[in-house]
Amino acid sequence: MTTPGRHVYLDHAATTPMLPVALDAMTARLASVGNANSLHASGRAARRVVEESRETIARSLGCRPGDVVFTSGGTESDNLALKGIYWARRAEDPRRLRILSTAIEHHAVLDPLVWLGEEGGAEVELLPVDDKGVLDLEALRDSIARDPGSVALVSVMWANNEVGSLQPVDQVVRIAGEHDIPVHTDAVQAVGSVPVDFEASGVDALSLTGHKVGGPYGVGALVVRRDLRVSPLVHGGGQERDIRSGTLDPPAIAGLAAAIEASVKAQPEHAERVAALRDDLVRRVLEVVPDAHLHGAPTDGTGVGRLPGNAHIGFPGCEGDSLLMLLDARGIECSTGSACSAGVPQPSHVLLAMGCDPDQARHSLRFSLGHTSTAADVAALVEAIGPVVERARGVRSR
Amino acid sequence: MRVVAAMSGGVDSAVAAARAVEAGHEVTGIHLALSRNPASYRTGARGCCTIEDSNDARRAADVIGIPFYVWDLSDRFHEDVVEDFMDEYAAGRTPNPCLRCNEKIKFAAVLDRALALGFDAVATGHYAQLRTGDDGLIELHRAVDHGKDQSYVLGVLDQGQLAHSLFPLGDTSKPLVREEAARRGLLVADKPDSHDICFVADGDNAGWLREKLGDRNPNTGGDIVDAASGEVLGTHEGTVAYTIGQRRGLRLGRPAPDGKPRFVLDIEPVSGTVTVGPREGLRVDRITGVRPRWCGSVPTLLDGPDVTVQLRAHGVEHRAIVRVAGDEVHIELLDPAEGIAPGQAAVVYDGSRVVGSATISATARSEALA
Numbered sequence: 001m002t003t004p005g006r007h008v009y010l011d012h013a014a015t016t017p018m019l020p021v022a023l024d025a026m027t028a029r030l031a032s033v034g035n036a037n038s039l040h041a042s043g044r045a046a047r048r049v050v051e052e053s054r055e056t057i058a059r060s061l062g063c064r065p066g067d068v069v070f071t072s073g074g075t076e077s078d079n080l081a082l083k084g085i086y087w088a089r090r091a092e093d094p095r096r097l098r099i100l101s102t103a104i105e106h107h108a109v110l111d112p113l114v115w116l117g118e119e120g121g122a123e124v125e126l127l128p129v130d131d132k133g134v135l136d137l138e139a140l141r142d143s144i145a146r147d148p149g150s151v152a153l154v155s156v157m158w159a160n161n162e163v164g165s166l167q168p169v170d171q172v173v174r175i176a177g178e179h180d181i182p183v184h185t186d187a188v189q190a191v192g193s194v195p196v197d198f199e200a201s202g203v204d205a206l207s208l209t210g211h212k213v214g215g216p217y218g219v220g221a222l223v224v225r226r227d228l229r230v231s232p233l234v235h236g237g238g239q240e241r242d243i244r245s246g247t248l249d250p251p252a253i254a255g256l257a258a259a260i261e262a263s264v265k266a267q268p269e270h271a272e273r274v275a276a277l278r279d280d281l282v283r284r285v286l287e288v289v290p291d292a293h294l295h296g297a298p299t300d301g302t303g304v305g306r307l308p309g310n311a312h313i314g315f316p317g318c319e320g321d322s323l324l325m326l327l328d329a330r331g332i333e334c335s336t337g338s339a340c341s342a343g344v345p346q347p348s349h350v351l352l353a354m355g356c357d358p359d360q361a362r363h364s365l366r367f368s369l370g371h372t373s374t375a376a377d378v379a380a381l382v383e384a385i386g387p388v389v390e391r392a393r394g395v396r397s398r
Numbered sequence: 399m400r401v402v403a404a405m406s407g408g409v410d411s412a413v414a415a416a417r418a419v420e421a422g423h424e425v426t427g428i429h430l431a432l433s434r435n436p437a438s439y440r441t442g443a444r445g446c447c448t449i450e451d452s453n454d455a456r457r458a459a460d461v462i463g464i465p466f467y468v469w470d471l472s473d474r475f476h477e478d479v480v481e482d483f484m485d486e487y488a489a490g491r492t493p494n495p496c497l498r499c500n501e502k503i504k505f506a507a508v509l510d511r512a513l514a515l516g517f518d519a520v521a522t523g524h525y526a527q528l529r530t531g532d533d534g535l536i537e538l539h540r541a542v543d544h545g546k547d548q549s550y551v552l553g554v555l556d557q558g559q560l561a562h563s564l565f566p567l568g569d570t571s572k573p574l575v576r577e578e579a580a581r582r583g584l585l586v587a588d589k590p591d592s593h594d595i596c597f598v599a600d601g602d603n604a605g606w607l608r609e610k611l612g613d614r615n616p617n618t619g620g621d622i623v624d625a626a627s628g629e630v631l632g633t634h635e636g637t638v639a640y641t642i643g644q645r646r647g648l649r650l651g652r653p654a655p656d657g658k659p660r661f662v663l664d665i666e667p668v669s670g671t672v673t674v675g676p677r678e679g680l681r682v683d684r685i686t687g688v689r690p691r692w693c694g695s696v697p698t699l700l701d702g703p704d705v706t707v708q709l710r711a712h713g714v715e716h717r718a719i720v721r722v723a724g725d726e727v728h729i730e731l732l733d734p735a736e737g738i739a740p741g742q743a744a745v746v747y748d749g750s751r752v753v754g755s756a757t758i759s760a761t762a763r764s765e766a767l768a
Contacts, residue, residue, distance in 0.1 A: 322515060325467050329426075395514040 008380045009331040012370025013161055013189060018255070019214035019371070021262050026216055026255030036248045037239060049250040053257030057221065060264040061206075066226050068239045070253055071304060073220035074188040075108040076233075077207035080222050081184040082155060083110045084230035084243060085205065089152040089182070091231070096152040098123045100143055101165070102135050103353035104160050108207075109186055110349070113155075122152070131297045133165035133354050136314030141175050148179035155222045156183070158190035158206075162337040162350040163296030164310025168192065173202035182228055188212055188220075189230060193307050194369055197253055203268035205227050208260075209250065210387035213261030214371060219252035231387060241298035262369075273300070281367060282311050284382040291316050291391050295351065295364060312337060314356075318392035319365050326388040327365075332381055337366035399518040400424045401564060404504055405458060405466070407451030409579045409586045410523030410567055412458035414484035416582055417566035419462055421637070427459035427466040430508065432475040433597065442494050461583050471507050478502035480597055487607050491741025492641045492713065493499050494551070495595055497755075501691070509562055519562045524548045527568030527750075528560060534665035535694045536560040538752040549748040550711050553745035553755035554691045604639035611638065619760045620670025622648065625663050625679055637665050640672050643680055643737020650674070661737065680736040683767045685709075687727035687756025688745045697753060698722050704749040707731065709738050709758070720746050720753075727756040734767055 009017075018026075034046030037376055049205055051065070071077045082099070089096045101113055103126040116122035127139045144151055152177045157168050169185050176183050182204040192195050194215040200341040205228065209220035222244075224230055232238075236245030263270070279299050286292055292315050297306040315323060320336035325333060337348055347361035367381065401423040403415035418425045452468060459466035479498050486493035492698035509520050525541035527551040536592050538560055541547040555563065567575055579587035598606045608615060615636060622632040631650050634640070639647065644662040654660050654676070661680055664673040685707070699721055707729055717732040729744060738761050746753040 129539065200526070321470070325426075325465075328465065341740075391514070391516060395511055 001216070006331050007131065009372065010332065010334045010367040010369065010377060010381060012337050012373070013164075013212070013307075013366065013368035014016045014335055015211045016214055016370040018211075018216060018370050019319035022210075022215045022255040022259035025258035026251045029251035029254050032250070034250070036088045036250060037237065046248075046250045049254050050248050053250075054254045056261050057223075060260045061191070061208075061223060062199045064226070065280040066241075067198065067223050068246060069222045069224055070256075071220050071222055071240075071244060072218055072246075074106075074186070074209035074212070075223040077209070078106070078108040078186055079219050080230065080233045080244065081205045081207060081224065082109065082153070083116065083120070083233055085182055085184060085228065086116060086120065086152045088229035090121075093149070095150050097121060097144075098125065098147070098151045099153055100125050100127060100140065102127050102129060102157065104129050104133055104135075104165075104350045105155070105157055106161050106186060107186070108188075108197075109155055109157065114306070122365045123150075126212050129165075129353050129385035131355050133160050133163045133350060135172070137169050137171055137175065138230060140172060144175060144179060144181065145149060148181070150182075151176075151179065151181045154181055154183045156185055157373060158185045158187040158196065159194065159307050160296070160350060161189045161346055163312045163354070163367075164189075165296045166307070168303035169201055169203060177202065179353040189307060191260065192267055193265060193274075193309065193344050194305070196264075198223050205230075210256040210259060211374070213256075213259045213263045215256040216252045219249060219256045221256070222312050266371075270371060271308040274371075274373060277373055277375065278309055278311050278367075280375070281369070281378045281381060282313070282379065285311075285313060285385050287356050288386045289315060292389070295354070295356075307368075309373070311369075312364060313365040313388050315392070316360075316363060316391055319395060320362055320364050321396045322392040323365050323388060325355075325382060326391055327381075330384045330388070332384055335366045335368070337364065342360050342382060400516060401426070401462070401519050401521050402426050402508065402512040404508060405429050406454035406592070407454035407458075407586065407589075408523065408592060409576060409584065409589050410572075411583070412462070412527070412584045412586050413575050413579050414521050414564075414566045415458070415464065415577075415747070418564060419464060420761075421566070423519075423521075423564075425462075425464045426517070427455065427462070427464045428453040429466070430475075430503070430506070431466045431470045431472055432503070432638050433472055434477075458586055461585070469508065469511065471503055474507045475503055477498065483595075483597075483609065484614065485636050486609055486741045488611060488614050489741075490616070490637060490665045492739035493741045494743055495610050496551045496599075496711070497554050497743050498550055504665065505555050505559040505563060507727045509559060513562065519564050521564035521566060521576050521630045523567055524552055524565050524574075525533070526552050526565045528563065528565060528751075531694070533694075534631070538566070538693050540589075540747070540750040540752075541565075541568045541666075544711075546572045548711075548748075549752050550578070550708050550713070550743070550745050553693070553743060553752050557689060557694055560693060570621040573621070585658060608636060608639040616667040617670030620672065622650065622672045622674055624660075625673050625675030626762065631674065633678075634670075634672055637667050637670055637672060640665055642739035645656070648674060654688045655686075659725070677736070680738075681734045681767060682736075682738055682761040682763050683731040683734040684762040684764055685729040685731065685735075685744055685758055686760040686762075688725060688759045690722065690725060690727050690754055690756040692754035693752050696722065700746060700748065700753060702748060704747075705753075706747045706749065708745045709735055710742055715747065734763075 034042035036046040036050045054065040113124045117124040126389045156172045184205040186207045191208045205224040211217045230243045232243045295312040347358040351361035405411045405427045483495045525546040527539040529537045531537045540549045618636045621630045660674040663675045663679045701719045707718040719730040721728045745755040
């Protein structure tokens, strides 16, 4: 049933194809020898690639080169930020045991927080969101006000990976700033999709990863203010400001920098083009399946913002797994947007936090568009979705 | 046909899936997630429900070149198989959860879902054969490899289920299946066969049941009583640790007066009494079964020369006369059996053909045997 080579890829939020400039930058370096920490000419050449990449990233994201700490990706960046800042802040003042975050964070944030709560003596508070998936700022204010001196840090994602809701990071910074509490943000989904300026945002630490911006897998960065103390997570040679060790990967870092530069530069046009495709997708899918409904922020530009490529749609009476499999068989690739362990789907914690019941949370699909998406992709989905939903509804009725 | 291949992560289901592809079917591999918490089920290469097994199934699907998904049936499995297993033990019976899983999960929940999704059949790695009879009905037969034959655990399937099933391994012996797996580059070729019950860690049924049953455990101790004298020979820590026919683990200090070993003859869950006696006490030739499941048309009397009954997986065939009265099945064994526990399945064969099955509710011995 799947036509070979013809895949309608609507899962860019999971990973997006590498940009040609990133591929070029990376492959140009792959055969070169040189440890960026060696003192000879080859080492200096590798080092130069790393530092030029750091400067490129700094220019693109409005930070200083010294703020950029290269990591293996978003999960490591989140772990480093949460554990490293928590440990350092607690070391400065043992009363700082509270970490405030949201109920809709990615597992790369939630799971380190659970671990810090169970093993690290932290008191973790996951703050509620509204039915559009946006942090309740009053809850944040109240929580901080209860005892500002005990808050080690606040971590709020820039944009949610499942429903695409943009979070009020500027306000979070303002509220936390009243008590000099550092703020971390997981911006893995945001960079290249919406404007992200590190200094202007006022956050103290920001996680990003290569493969969501058209760069390679396995490389990312934690952008973190130089004057913020961060305890290391990975100990060793201390290559990255003594807070991250491990031999640097110049080809991957060059690819990451090229991808960030290109995607940030193209962001305004990219967002406009992709949002138009997305709006078309949502409108036409809801026409074909009238009782389907969009989760998260509206796409008409009113209210809170939404990632331009994100469409998260509930199909009542269907299991997301069945829909995904039936679409996959037709060459259309999307996601149930839920976390998997050994492939066992759990109802999405994001949708549950937004007030969906477990049944509603299981009947959803995430379609995410990106730089290679076309009107033909949307048309293919619109054509397939009606029969697929009808078929999937039969599964539940038995 | 569009076929769902249920892939456990073992060698048999992997080869079955590969054969279904070779037969020209459009095959999709699925692995059943049966545990709500995969890490809690037994690990290693013995079960079918661990993360490792799921990965093995995925890699086999890659090698065969078919799509692969995990289907979450953990809630259904818990309700229909695990809860049933506990209820049966709590009632003093000895259930076979693998039959229950085939009846309720693999050829019911999975088949229903597959048909609804537009598939035509479910293929598994069970060793059994399907043939079309003269009457046009699909017949279930024993596998060519009698040592591996699994028709017993499929004896719960009805005509509708059989009509949508494929058992591609029924004509092949296990060693040849392993060879074929190796030839096909399936890395599970030398994976050990699964044994025991997949959801019971370490094969420790009694410990698992004691822990899980909690308040539902009918007793946590009682007397071990001699069948002939009524004398109390010892005590035990709960009848769930015993099954009829069991010899080991009785821990009776004194040998029997005749010096012969003693076996569990009866279990009374309410009083907690375990009755023991000599091996002769286990012999029965009358069996009553309930909840019959027939593979084809419903029989009334089976008294042909090739009629046999099998009473446990990989057990021997007993020649028998079978009478069906509504929902009850009365079995007269011409070759007596030993150690038959209520809760087990009696599967009725006519030659190599499976006629159907029933759950054993009672056993007795005729005067001839007594």
